[in-house]
Amino acid sequence: MEDIVCNGCSLLCDDVVAEIDNGEVRSLGLCLLGFTHLDVALKHQESNSVDDKLEKAADLLASAENPLVFGWSNASNEAIKEGLALAETLGGHFDSVANLGVVQAMTHSIHSLKLDADLEYVRNNGEFIIYWGSDPAESVHRHPSRFAVLPRGEKIPEGVESRRIGVVDIRETETMKIANHRMIIPIGSDLEFLEAVTSELEGKSSITSSVLGIPAAEVIGFVSGFKKSDCTVIFYGSGILNSGNALEKLTALSRLVQAVRKSGKEAYALPMYPETNLMGVVNVADEIPSSLQKIVANEFTTALIVGDDPLSSLPGPAAKALAKAKLVYIGPPGGLADKKATVSIHTTDMIIQGSESMSRLDQVKIEFKPWRGVRKSETTSEILKKLHQLVKTKA
C-alpha cells in the first residue's frame, strides 16, 4: 500500500494508505467518509482530452461582460490561485461559498479575533476540549482520535484521561457519549449560555440555580473545567451560528476565550466545518465582496463553477437564479452544476491525482502525495491555466 492524502473532509488525513488492485480500492486508516470518497473518485477517473471543451468554455467566458467565477471549496490551492488570475483577466467576480453567511463568519472572522491554534498544538496541549455546536462523529470522523480527544501529546501523557471533554449542543449528539460535560441547551440560546459561562468565569455572577434548564451543579462543573485546565480549546460549528446573530455570537465566544486567557490560562477557538478546502479560499482571497445579492438579482449571465456545486448548496433563490446563467463547470462529474452546465469539463479528484495542495481546517497546508496505480490526467489548475491562455487570445 502507498501513502495518500484524503480530501474526504477538512481534516485532510495524511497518515493513511491505499492501493488499487484489479480496479478495487483497499485502504488502511481512511474513515468511512474518506474510503467512500476514494472509491467514488476512482470510478470517475478522467483521461480524455479536454481541449475541445476548453475552446468552447473560453468562447463563453471571454464573451461575457461580468462573469462570476465561483466555487473552490473542493479545489486545490493552486487551482484557486489560477482562478483568481483568470477572474482578473475576465474582469469577472471571484467568489466562493467560504464568503457566504455562517461560513463567512466562521472562516473570515476567526482571523481578526486571533483565536486559533493548529491541530498539532491542540493534540499536544489541549486539556479542556469543547465541541460547541459541532459533532465530529457525524462529519469529521477522525477529529477526536487524531487530534482533540484521544491521542497522547507532549502535555497530555495519558491521552483522554489527561483531558476533559465538553459538548454544548441543542440535542444529544454522538460525541456526547465520550464527554465529561454534556450541556444540552434550547435552540437559539448559545449567546445566553456563552454569557452565563463567561460571567461565572469572570466572577461577575454566581450560578445558584439552573441555567437554560441545566442544573446549576452541572454548569458550575463545566465552568470549573476552564479554571482547572491549562489549555482550553473550543471547536465551534455552524450549530452555534445558524440560529442568527452570527457575529454577535462569535464576539461572545471571543470574550469567553479572552476571559480564560485573563486568568492566566491558554485558550483558543477553532471553526469546524466539513468542506475540504474552505481555508484555501480564505487564505488566498480574503475580504472579497460577497456576490450573493448580485446572483439573486440575476446580474451574472455567465458563470464559471470550479470544484463545487453551488446549485445544491446556495440558498434557494440564489441557486435558482444561478441556474439560469450559462454555466461552465470544471470538476469531478456529478451534481447539479455539472448537469446544468453548457460546458462541463470533468477532472479527476485530487485524492486520485495525488498532487498540489489544500489547507486543513486549521489553515495548515497539506501537500498531496503522488501514488502509483492511478491514471494521470490534467489537474484542475493545469486546466484553468490552459483556459486562461485561451481567454487571453480571445480578449
Next chain:
Amino acid sequence: MKLNPMELYNLLPKTNCRLCEPKTCMAFATKLALGDVKPEDCPPLLEEGFDKKLEKVRELVAPMESAEATGIKLDEGRCSGCGNCVVVCPVDVAVEPDTAIGKAGKSGDTVFRVENGISKIINLEKCRRFPPDKLNCRVCEQYCCTDAIEIW
C-alpha cells in the same frame, strides 16, 4: 454486564483516605469497575463494620475476575471508521506506538485496524480481557461514539 462505578462507589467507605493508589474513592470505584484494582486494595473496606459491603463488592466484581475469555462484537453497519478504538486501545498503543499520537494503525499487530473505512478486530486474542491480563477493560466500547462496539 457493565460494572457501574457509582454502584461500587456507594459501597466504598467514601473517606478519601488516600491509602490506595487512585487516592480518591471515586477514582478507586472507576478503576475497580475496569478491573484495574481489587476490593482488597482498599484498606478501610477490609476493616470491621464493612463486611457486608465488602462481600457485595466482591460479588459484583467476581464475574470479571473469573473471566477466561471475552466477547466483543463490532457492528460494521454502525462503524464510521473514526479510529477511536484504535487510538484508545492500550494494546494498540503498545504494539504500534504511532497510534498513541492519533496516527492510523497500519501494522497488522494491533487489536483494531480501520480497513476500507470500517474498524475490524484483527487480533482479538491480544485484547487485555483475555488471559493472562483478564482485565475488565472496555475502553473501546466506552469511546465508540456510534455504539458499534459491544462487550459482554
